[in-house]
Amino acid sequence: MMTLLDTLFGRFDQAAPRKGFLAxxxxxxxxxxxxxxxxxxxxxxxxxxxxxxxxxxxxxxxxIWDAPQTWKH
Structure with a gap:
């Protein structure tokens, strides 16, 4: 399960580029x-x-942090 912090800051195990905090x-x-x-x-x-x-x-x-996975990349 994703947490708010995972959503805002990105998880360390994601291979996709991370968005900035404000984005x-x-x-x-x-x-x-x-x-x-x-x-x-x-x-x-x-x-x-x-x-x-x-x-x-x-x-x-x-x-708010429960968004579709495709929105997180």
Whole structure:
């Protein structure tokens, strides 16, 4: 499981180049904003993108450091 520090500073065992601290903070804040906006969508809009309100709520409640692996490189 990734911790907040792993996300912000990068793990030592990663082979991919590490992002700078500010880039990681900006990415984390963008993720937070995206999840908040997702939570604000109504059922009709969520249906357009194939999600339920339960899916959107679950995504919005995920911790900031719990991001898809592809976003961490």
């Amino acid at each position: 990681r903070v900006n990415a984390a804040m963008a993720l937070r904003r995206s999840r908040a906006r997702l939570a604000e969508l109504d059922d009709h809009m969520l249906a357009d993108i194939g999600l339920t309100s339960r899916d959107a709520e679950a995504e919005a409640n995920r911790p």
